[in-house]
Amino acid sequence: MIQTMRNAWRVPELRAKLLFTVFALLIFRVGAAIPVPFIDTNTLYQYMSMQSNSIFGLLNVMTGDAFAYATVFALGIQPYINSSIIVQLLTIAIPALERMAKDEGEEGKKKIAAITRYATVAIALIQAFGYYTMINYYGVVTIKGVWPAIVIIAAFVAGSAFVMWLGEQITEFGIGNGISIVLFAGIVSRGPAMVSGMISGVQNWLANADPTSVRVLHPVFIPLILVGMLLLTALVVFIDSAERRIPVQYAKRVVGRKMFGGQSSHIPIKVNMSGVLPIIFAQAIASIPATIGSFVPSAQTEGSGWYNFLHFFRNTGLCYSIVYFLLIIAFSYFYNTIQFNPVEIANNLKNNGGFVPGFRPGRPTIEFMSKVINRLTLFGALYLAVVALLPTITGNIMSAFKSSAGSSLAIGGTSIIIVVGVALETVKQLEAQLLMRHYKGFLE
Numbered sequence: 001m002i003q004t005m006r007n008a009w010r011v012p013e014l015r016a017k018l019l020f021t022v023f024a025l026l027i028f029r030v031g032a033a034i035p036v037p038f039i040d041t042n043t044l045y046q047y048m049s050m051q052s053n054s055i056f057g058l059l060n061v062m063t064g065d066a067f068a069y070a071t072v073f074a075l076g077i078q079p080y081i082n083s084s085i086i087v088q089l090l091t092i093a094i095p096a097l098e099r100m101a102k103d104e105g106e107e108g109k110k111k112i113a114a115i116t117r118y119a120t121v122a123i124a125l126i127q128a129f130g131y132y133t134m135i136n137y138y139g140v141v142t143i144k145g146v147w148p149a150i151v152i153i154a155a156f157v158a159g160s161a162f163v164m165w166l167g168e169q170i171t172e173f174g175i176g177n178g179i180s181i182v183l184f185a186g187i188v189s190r191g192p193a194m195v196s197g198m199i200s201g202v203q204n205w206l207a208n209a210d211p212t213s214v215r216v217l218h219p220v221f222i223p224l225i226l227v228g229m230l231l232l233t234a235l236v237v238f239i240d241s242a243e244r245r246i247p248v249q250y251a252k253r254v255v256g257r258k259m260f261g262g263q264s265s266h267i268p269i270k271v272n273m274s275g276v277l278p279i280i281f282a283q284a285i286a287s288i289p290a291t292i293g294s295f296v297p298s299a300q301t302e303g304s305g306w307y308n309f310l311h312f313f314r315n316t317g318l319c320y321s322i323v324y325f326l327l328i329i330a331f332s333y334f335y336n337t338i339q340f341n342p343v344e345i346a347n348n349l350k351n352n353g354g355f356v357p358g359f360r361p362g363r364p365t366i367e368f369m370s371k372v373i374n375r376l377t378l379f380g381a382l383y384l385a386v387v388a389l390l391p392t393i394t395g396n397i398m399s400a401f402k403s404s405a406g407s408s409l410a411i412g413g414t415s416i417i418i419v420v421g422v423a424l425e426t427v428k429q430l431e432a433q434l435l436m437r438h439y440k441g442f443l444e
Helices: 002-010 012-031 041-049 055-062 078-093 095-103 105-138 146-173 178-188 191-208 215-241 277-286 288-293 305-312 318-339 342-351 363-400 405-409 412-443
Strands: 243-250 253-255 258-260 264-270
Touching: 002 012, 002 412, 012 146, 012 178, 012 412, 041 105, 055 178, 055 277, 055 288, 055 412, 078 095, 078 105, 078 146, 078 178, 078 318, 095 105, 105 146, 146 178, 178 412, 215 363, 215 412, 243 363, 264 363, 277 288, 277 318, 277 363, 277 412, 288 305, 318 363, 342 363, 363 412
Parallel strands: none
Antiparallel strands: 243 264, 253 258
């Protein structure tokens, strides 16, 4: 990766793209530090720090603490991601959108992109209104009234639209997928705070631990955490690059005096086809009880019904972990079913004279493809579930030793998958552009 970056920096065109990407991310981080007027950001952050178990904790991680401080970019790129997912599902459900995406070529893609942008603004407006309602409920809005509400909501919507535009500019003039790069920057920006939280947690643990029992473990315990994080990163890198290659043979055809076909190829199917989306969806649903409880005053009173209910569904408990695990499995199968259609692939192979060796075209090929996809989906879903629950397991182990360092690992698995996936994809694009430039220079 480092060598690829060095080689890209030596090329003037790629150096300009890298500098543009860095400059765009700098603008993003500056906007993430500009607070929206009429809001007491310090008080709001104290409230948000107590809601790390809810959906607000996930949003705060994705925006790099901008959500907790109610900055201009508080909504971040989430409205665009939600809009893209909704439009993608509607493209499959509505035949007119499906024909637009497949039959109209580049023009159809531009129309779908325009629909996605309009849907992003609409979703951002809804989320901004909900966010304003929440912070108004917390009492951190310093000036009440219609005009301050309009200013706050408009600032959130404008910030989300600007982040969407900034991501598109990175995609066109920079390196990598702009939306993923912005998400990557927001997560990485919280790295120092997470490391600082872990260090302070370990220090508090050592200060309060029993010298005769627990403290003797700390010379081994701390390196184990670091080694575990490195192994987890290596696992994510390995699975992200792993794929099942289905061999495909094309029959020979004689057209006039020329012979076509007779080539061997393969269909690559990634082990983790759905990426991190099942974890995000599962976490959003599993954290609904904690999110609702943040608006109920009695939930903070020990012994009340809401308090016992939320304690039962706390994010470190067994019930939450089981529900979280099952939701990840379910969403993995759901998203892979939408993304990968064995019937369509088998029909395309048949129409182009291709076949999978050992299986006849048609139904046998469809059954074989479905069997392979189901196995890969199960393995990928279990991988996502294990990675997502590892921080929870680690946090419980550290809590057993009276340490608060595990609280900084709340969404560590999700963050690692996103960061590693975006980094690998960006490096692949750099390598592809370097290779293309090499061939271009050879031909010239």
